[in-house]
Amino acid sequence: MEPRxxxxxxxxxxxxxxxxxxxxxxxxxxxxxxxxxxAFLRDLAEKQWVLLLRDAGVVRGFTTILLMDLESRGxxxxxxxxxxxxxxxxxxxxxxxxRAWASFMGEVLAHEPGRRLYWFLISKGYRTYLYLPLFFHxxxxxxxxxxxxxxxDLIDTLGAAKFPGDFNPRTGVVEFAESHGQLKxxxxxxxxxxxxxxxxxxxxxxxxxxxxxxxxxxxxxxxPDNMKGLARRMLLEGAGALATA
Numbered sequence: 001m002e003p004r005x006x007x008x009x010x011x012x013x014x015x016x017x018x019x020x021x022x023x024x025x026x027x028x029x030x031x032x033x034x035x036x037x038x039a040f041l042r043d044l045a046e047k048q049w050v051l052l053l054r055d056a057g058v059v060r061g062f063t064t065i066l067l068m069d070l071e072s073r074g075x076x077x078x079x080x081x082x083x084x085x086x087x088x089x090x091x092x093x094x095x096x097x098x099r100a101w102a103s104f105m106g107e108v109l110a111h112e113p114g115r116r117l118y119w120f121l122i123s124k125g126y127r128t129y130l131y132l133p134l135f136f137h138x139x140x141x142x143x144x145x146x147x148x149x150x151x152x153d154l155i156d157t158l159g160a161a162k163f164p165g166d167f168n169p170r171t172g173v174v175e176f177a178e179s180h181g182q183l184k185x186x187x188x189x190x191x192x193x194x195x196x197x198x199x200x201x202x203x204x205x206x207x208x209x210x211x212x213x214x215x216x217x218x219x220x221x222x223x224p225d226n227m228k229g230l231a232r233r234m235l236l237e238g239a240g241a242l243a244t245a
Contacts, residue, residue, distance in 0.1 A: 004055060004091065004094075005094065005096060006053040006054060006055055006060055006061060006091060006094065006096040007053070007054045007055070007096075008051060008052070008053050008054075008096050008097070008099065008100030009051070009052050009054070009100075010049050010050070010051050010052075010065075010100065010104050011049065011050050011051075011052055012048065012049055013044060013045070013047050013048060013049060013050060013064075016050060020052065020059055021041075021044070023058060023059035024040075024044075024050070024052075024059055024062050024086075025037055025040050026059075027059060027060065027061060027062065027086045027087070027088055028040060028084060028086050030086075030088065030089075030184075031086045031089075031183065031184060031187060032086070032181045032182060032183060032184065033181070033182060033183075033184050034179045034180075034181055034182055034213065035180075035181040039180065039181070040084065043064065043083050043084050044064060044083075044084070046066060046083075047064040047065055047066045047083055048065060048066055048067055049064070049065040049104075050062055050063070050064050050065065051063050051064075051065065051097065051100050051101055051104065053087065053091070053096055053097060053100075055091070060087065060088045060090075060091050061086060061087030061088060061091060061096075061097060062084075062085065062086065062087075063082055063083070063084075063085040063086075063097065063101065064082070064083035064084050064085070065080060065081070065082065065083070065104075066080070066081040066083060067079070067080055067081075067108065068080075068081060068120075070154075070157065070158070070161075072150070072153055072154045072157055073149075073150055073153055075116070076115055077115060077116050077117070077118055077154075078108070078112065078115050078116070078117045078118070079117070079118045079119075079120045079158065080105065080108065080117065080118070080119050080120065080222065081120040081158075081162065082119070082120070082121050082122075085128070089187075095230055098131075098135065098230060098231055098234070099230065099234050100234075102135075102227070102230070102231040102232075102233075102234035102235045102238065103234040103235070103237055103238035104238060105117070105119075105222050105235055105238065106234065106235040106236060106237060106238020106239035106240070107238045107239065108222075109222060109223070109235065109238075109239055110238070110239040116221060116223070117221070117222040117223070118154065118219050118220065118221055118222065119218075119219065119220045119221075119222050120158050120162075120217075120218075120219060121217075121218045121219070121220070122174060122215035122216065122217055122218070123203070123207070123210075123215060123216045123218060124181075124182065124183065124207070124210050124213055124214060124215045124216075125183050125187070125188065125210060126190060126194065126199075126200045126203045126204065126210075129199065129200075129203040129216065129218065130199060130200070132199075132218060132220055133199050134228070135227060135228050135229065135230070135231035136220040136221075136226055136227055136228065136231075137225075137226050137227070137228060138220065138221065138226055139218060139219070139220035140152070140155065140218065140219055140220070141155075141172060141202075141206060141216070141218065142199075142202065143198050143199060143201070143202035144198075151219055154219050155172055155217050155218075155219055156169045158217065158219070159172070159174060159217045163215075167217065171206070172206065172216065172217050173206070173207050173209075173214050173215065173216050173217065174214060174215040174216075174217060175209070175214050176212075176213055176214065176215075179212055179213035180213055181213055182211060182212055182213035183210075183211065185211075188210070188211040190204065203216065222235070223235075224236055
């Protein structure tokens with residue numbers, strides 16, 4: 001059966017209602033353990049926007065968004081960091097998050113088309129990592145090619161800046177001494193048939209302690225040439241909507 005469509009909207013963090021924040025945290029604690037509301041609120045406070053997914057007015061999913069300026073190897077970049085994210089399992093399988101996120105990224109890209117825009121994704125589960133091969137032609141790290149020098153330096157710079165003391169440049173993983181949140185065991189388990197998928201196998205090899213909340217740092221350029229299918233269409237739609245506004 002097709003998952004129910006969720007209504008998506010991007011909201012400034014300082015415009016969130018208390019009820020919306022409570023509903024976001026309710027979604028989060030259904031998916032993750034070893035999390036606290038205080039840590040959740042601190043993470044939220046550093047972000048600029050939240051993409052909310054609602055069903056009948058109730059938040060059923062979300063992702064937090066931070067836009068950063070960065071210089072890497074002499075190039076001025078913009079970087080979008082995806083923070084706390086979650087969708088209730090009953091709504092898994094839909095593309096509402098991808099549609100809305102890519103459309104918003106199109107707006108961000110159109111604001112400064114002369115600067116490259118990168119996605120800074122940290123992944124403590126293979127499902128999150130699979131967004132990369134599903135919607136991007138080129139992303140790093142990946143199974144089939146070594147990470148180029150530019151992206152390797154970018155990963156190191158972002159990991160060290162965002163997670164000083166916890167990011168390990170040798171592994172490319174944020175290795176928390178104490179978990180900052182980890183998937184509930186039933187969600188962390190990787191089915192046997194999924195372990196044979198080359199991208200899943202690569203993720204498990206690169207981040208063997210993902211179930212303890214360790215995060216693999218990944219990057220991908222957000223651009224029409226680098227994005228596939230639905231994500232590319234929505235990116236162009238978002239950029240076009242801003243241009244004609």
